[in-house]
Amino acid sequence: MKFNLAFIGFGTVGQGLTEILINKKDLLKNEHHFDYSIVVVSDIQKGYEYNEKGLDPQILLNLVKEHKNLENYHDGIKGWDSLKTINESNANVIIELSFTDVKTGEPATTHVKTALQNGKHVITSNKGPSALFHQELMKLAKAHNVFYKIEGTVMSGTPVINTALQSLAGCSINRIKGILNGTTNYILTNMELGKPYEEVLQKAQELGYAEADPTGDVEGWDALAKVIILANVVMGGSLKTKDAEREGITKITLQDIEQAKAEGARWKLIGEISRQDGKLKAKVAPQKLPLSDPLANIMGATNAITFETDLMGPITVIGAGAGRIETGFSILTDLLDINRSLNK
Amino acid sequence: MKFNLAFIGFGTVGQGLTEILINKKDLLKNEHHFDYSIVVVSDIQKGYEYNEKGLDPQILLNLVKEHKNLENYHDGIKGWDSLKTINESNANVIIELSFTDVKTGEPATTHVKTALQNGKHVITSNKGPSALFHQELMKLAKAHNVFYKIEGTVMSGTPVINTALQSLAGCSINRIKGILNGTTNYILTNMELGKPYEEVLQKAQELGYAEADPTGDVEGWDALAKVIILANVVMGGSLKTKDAEREGITKITLQDIEQAKAEGARWKLIGEISRQDGKLKAKVAPQKLPLSDPLANIMGATNAITFETDLMGPITVIGAGAGRIETGFSILTDLLDINRSLNK
Numbered sequence: 001m002k003f004n005l006a007f008i009g010f011g012t013v014g015q016g017l018t019e020i021l022i023n024k025k026d027l028l029k030n031e032h033h034f035d036y037s038i039v040v041v042s043d044i045q046k047g048y049e050y051n052e053k054g055l056d057p058q059i060l061l062n063l064v065k066e067h068k069n070l071e072n073y074h075d076g077i078k079g080w081d082s083l084k085t086i087n088e089s090n091a092n093v094i095i096e097l098s099f100t101d102v103k104t105g106e107p108a109t110t111h112v113k114t115a116l117q118n119g120k121h122v123i124t125s126n127k128g129p130s131a132l133f134h135q136e137l138m139k140l141a142k143a144h145n146v147f148y149k150i151e152g153t154v155m156s157g158t159p160v161i162n163t164a165l166q167s168l169a170g171c172s173i174n175r176i177k178g179i180l181n182g183t184t185n186y187i188l189t190n191m192e193l194g195k196p197y198e199e200v201l202q203k204a205q206e207l208g209y210a211e212a213d214p215t216g217d218v219e220g221w222d223a224l225a226k227v228i229i230l231a232n233v234v235m236g237g238s239l240k241t242k243d244a245e246r247e248g249i250t251k252i253t254l255q256d257i258e259q260a261k262a263e264g265a266r267w268k269l270i271g272e273i274s275r276q277d278g279k280l281k282a283k284v285a286p287q288k289l290p291l292s293d294p295l296a297n298i299m300g301a302t303n304a305i306t307f308e309t310d311l312m313g314p315i316t317v318i319g320a321g322a323g324r325i326e327t328g329f330s331i332l333t334d335l336l337d338i339n340r341s342l343n344k
Numbered sequence: 345m346k347f348n349l350a351f352i353g354f355g356t357v358g359q360g361l362t363e364i365l366i367n368k369k370d371l372l373k374n375e376h377h378f379d380y381s382i383v384v385v386s387d388i389q390k391g392y393e394y395n396e397k398g399l400d401p402q403i404l405l406n407l408v409k410e411h412k413n414l415e416n417y418h419d420g421i422k423g424w425d426s427l428k429t430i431n432e433s434n435a436n437v438i439i440e441l442s443f444t445d446v447k448t449g450e451p452a453t454t455h456v457k458t459a460l461q462n463g464k465h466v467i468t469s470n471k472g473p474s475a476l477f478h479q480e481l482m483k484l485a486k487a488h489n490v491f492y493k494i495e496g497t498v499m500s501g502t503p504v505i506n507t508a509l510q511s512l513a514g515c516s517i518n519r520i521k522g523i524l525n526g527t528t529n530y531i532l533t534n535m536e537l538g539k540p541y542e543e544v545l546q547k548a549q550e551l552g553y554a555e556a557d558p559t560g561d562v563e564g565w566d567a568l569a570k571v572i573i574l575a576n577v578v579m580g581g582s583l584k585t586k587d588a589e590r591e592g593i594t595k596i597t598l599q600d601i602e603q604a605k606a607e608g609a610r611w612k613l614i615g616e617i618s619r620q621d622g623k624l625k626a627k628v629a630p631q632k633l634p635l636s637d638p639l640a641n642i643m644g645a646t647n648a649i650t651f652e653t654d655l656m657g658p659i660t661v662i663g664a665g666a667g668r669i670e671t672g673f674s675i676l677t678d679l680l681d682i683n684r685s686l687n688k
Binding site: 337 | 502664
């Protein structure tokens with residue numbers, strides 16, 4: 001299959017993916033038999049451009065870099081919005097990267113549903129659709145015989161979702177524990193050097209790790225969305241956000257951190273899902289981990305996850321949790337997975 | 345496809361896999377559309393039994409448990425050796441688990457070649473064939489349009505090979521560093537408690553972690569075979585054992601370990617492959633790692649590997665490196681991967 005890609009949203013992740021697709025085009029074709037065109041980009045701010053024969057990805061990146069509307073592209077059809085793009089373009093894979101409210105899941109969820117109903121594969125790193133409606137979306141994908149893939153929703157391109165669903169298939173996963181938010185781990189790591197919370201948060205904001213309103217990170221909302229996705233996607237649950245306990249890192253003091261150190265332990269913001277009497281229990285909360293726990297030694301903005309399984313015991317994966325190229329790669333890894341499945 | 349499995353060799357790994365296949369039969373069928381029969385078991389010591397309609401796996405396990413020859417099975421064809429089994433049985437997947445010399449790769453390599461030439465998929469956890477002849481065997485598999493899968497050759501069922509080849513496809517892997525031998529890591533971990541090498545080795549032998557002749561582990565030969573496999577399978581090399589440096593742990597003293605501790609570091613036996621000026625350099629040697637390195641915190645018999653990639657930075661996977669069920673699971677993970685590929 002030749003992949004005709006539609007980008008719904010062309011922010012940092014879409015641009016990161018486009019860079020990878022340009023730089024790796026020959027390798028992807030020669031080693032992975034993956035052949036693609038970007039046929040359409042539809043971004044509510046950056047513009048809409050469609051050419052069924054394919055757009056030049058470098059020109060798209062250049063236009064964005066020069067802060068020009070994508071409709072300055074020399075040829076092609078202008079002005080198709082996201083739904084018209086999904087419904088009427090010749091794209092067979094919809095890459096859903098719109099700016100989406102994680103609480104309502106919109107507009108991503110509508111994009112995903114529309115695409116699946118149209119028999120188009122969907123890949124997204126937006127957490128909303130799967131945090132809220134994963135089982136429904138998977139049913140829709142199956143009914144239309146297409147793939148709905150979401151590796152990038154948890155730990156960017158670090159293989160977590162596909163590891164659990166494919167590499168660990170056949171195992172029961174009875175517990176998941178993870179450091180799923182890089183900002184809070186960066187803050188805790190730096191507080192260990194004796195710097196107070198407010199100072200470290202400000203530094204994180206300057207570095208672009210934390211947003212101006214840091215609530216989503218420091219109060220555990222971002223980690224919570226990932227916990228719900230993991231519970232529902234990997235452990236077969238049907239949890240809602242309100243079913244999980246949530247506590248952030250704002251109550252942790254330098255004194256707490258010093259005390260843990262003296263005990264040979266370390267505070268981490270842990271997302272955890274466990275199966276108890278056949279029911280899933282999910283929470284995000286600070287935990288004081290002994291240094292013998294692999295998660296205790298994850299420092300800075302790095303993320304990590306431990307799957308506790310019946311056959312393999314604990315399996316831990318450590319890697320990047322965010323980033324332009326890293327999340328761009330998460331989309332590529334799902335593209336290649338679809339390609340591998342369709343090519344056999 | 346209905347999987348008709350042939351076991352060439354029915355030692356601990358084959359028995360572990362059989363247990364899993366019995367316990368998970370319904371889950372494998374319902375959730376993963378994986379349907380199997382064990383049609384033949386051919387073990388040079390335990391006997392030969394073939395029934396094209398399938399053998400009862402529980403009876404096979406019971407016979408082995410009672411130290412009875414498999415030919416005591418009530419019906420079926422007796423006495424087929426491994427090559428006759430591979431050539432003439434109706435098995436479509438050969439599970440190669442014979443007792444094999446890692447230096448010559450035999451008899452496993454002949455089994456693998458014969459099976460691939462016969463158009464049968466092959467899964468093995470034997471290191472010999474891929475340490476010595478991986479590229480040749482992959483060519484043979486491609487020519488006959490079948491799979492040759494080896495997840496279990498490195499870190500048992502912990503997803504390493506499939507992670508590198510599938511989940512990280514599209515990344516360049518520029519360096520691999522790993523703790524690839526559980527016995528030596530167990531010894532080093534226990535020496536840190538102040539126990540001398542000889543005492544810890546004896547304990548490891550009592551626990552079954554180390555063999556009566558521990559040379560393969562403590563002199564780094566086992567880790568070396570895995571390093572060569574990783575170099576050739578994951579990094580596209582064509583290295584031979586003699587191309588790599590090798591040093592074991594026998595020269596590490598309690599004093600060395602104490603000194604490292606004082607420096608905030610820890611000695612580990614590290615297998616490492618790096619790409620330098622387009623050439624692969626491979627070695628197994630003790631390295632004094634700072635405690636900030638994820639590999640420094642891997643204790644006991646646990647294994648771990650770090651892939652340094654261009655797009656994702658370092659990705660580390662931590663998990664079991666050996667074990668009856670764990671290596672049995674490595675075969676299952678490859679079976680399910682083949683099933684996923686064929687079912688699309």
